Ligand SMILES: NC(=O)C1=CN([C@@H]2O[C@H](COP(=O)(O)OP(=O)(O)OC[C@H]3O[C@@H](n4cnc5c(N)ncnc54)[C@H](OP(=O)(O)O)[C@@H]3O)[C@@H](O)[C@H]2O)C=CC1
């Protein structure tokens with residue numbers, strides 16, 4: 570059973586997943602009977618290449634590293650170059666679209682249209698792009714269902730840490746009255762670096778170089794990235810259609826080094842917190858820096874690590890902590906979804922070479 574995969578977007582996260590699919594290939598087959606084949610990559614600046622019988626992952630990664638583009642992938646019979654994202658989604662023989670373009674914090678595009686086009690063409694989608702889930706969860710979930718395809722988005726909240734699957738599976742049956750947490754790796758990393766004496770600009774540059782920040786880091790530092798994550802938690806975990814523009818949002822841009830120093834002299838720490846609260850039939854959410862006592866479990870979360878606390882009526886408070894950003898970690902989140910897809914959908918797929 571082979572799952573044919575097309576990458577839409579081939580930046581840090583896309584390349585990290587490609588690397589995992591290659592290096593873990595034998596284990597994935599041995600452990601889960603999972604076989605994958607990358608048939609297409611389509612990226613704006615890094616070019617586009619498609620072969621119905623599969624592309625060689627080390628060659629793809631090497632071409633991107635050496636030339637900045639997959640357009641230099643060696644020509645061979647059947648190879649197609651130059652398809653844009655929509656042509657790749659529609660015309661390739663991929664079963665699964667890996668949507669890893671940048672997250673647009675205003676419109677969620679072009680990722681929303683990529684998901685729609687894929688579902689209408691009976692293709693499943695796994696994504697770490699927050700836009701489609703934060704802005705269009707309900708219509709997209711409906712469309713995926715109508716077309717009997719899979720939609721996975723574990724990495725949209727806390728990267729490879731199972732912040733969405735855990736409440737869905739392991740906390741099932743609880744009434745969750747509040748979800749709060751540190752949900753952005755870049756800003757938590759920056760606050761930690763600034764506590765150690767780094768300037769705001771140096772801390773941001775370091776977060777960018779480590780692959781934690783968004784393509785436009787304004788999304789991180791102004792809190793828009795966390796606002797999307799809070800919307801995802803409200804819509805997906807709490808089942809409430811909370812529009813992201815109804816979530817009050819303040820980032821860390823007004824926090825100075827003096828504020829951070831003053832907090833630590835009084836045994837406190839600034840953290841950028843999201844809170845999603847259920848009150849009666851309503852769910853409300855906020856994103857803002859909060860001053861926490863140093864004995865608060867969330868105060869001890871440093872660097873790019875994130876943490877989330879689910880306030881459950883039966884299980885009590887459950888806290889989950891782990892990576893909030895990072896290329897391998899986020900690539901891994903897509904792999905979790907692909908394995909899940911394989912477990913639920915793959916028995917339906919039969920390609921000629923499997924028969
Ligand atoms: N990095 C992380 O730790 C995490 C990232 N995410 C999310 O994962 C996604 C990918 O992140 P990351 O890989 O770091 O981001 P990058 O900016 O490295 O990669 C995004 C890629 O998408 C490409 N792209 C943009 N628009 C299109 C389009 N219309 N068609 C095809 N390709 C397009 C860009 O092309 P080019 O630049 O060549 O123009 C770029 O190569 C983002 O949505 C991000 O929010 C989620 C969790 C953690």
Ligand SMILES: N[C@@H](CC=O)C(=O)O
Pocket residue numbers: 725727728752753754755756781782783789794893894895
């Ligand atoms: N830029 C984001 C990436 C993950 O969503 C972050 O820093 O958390």
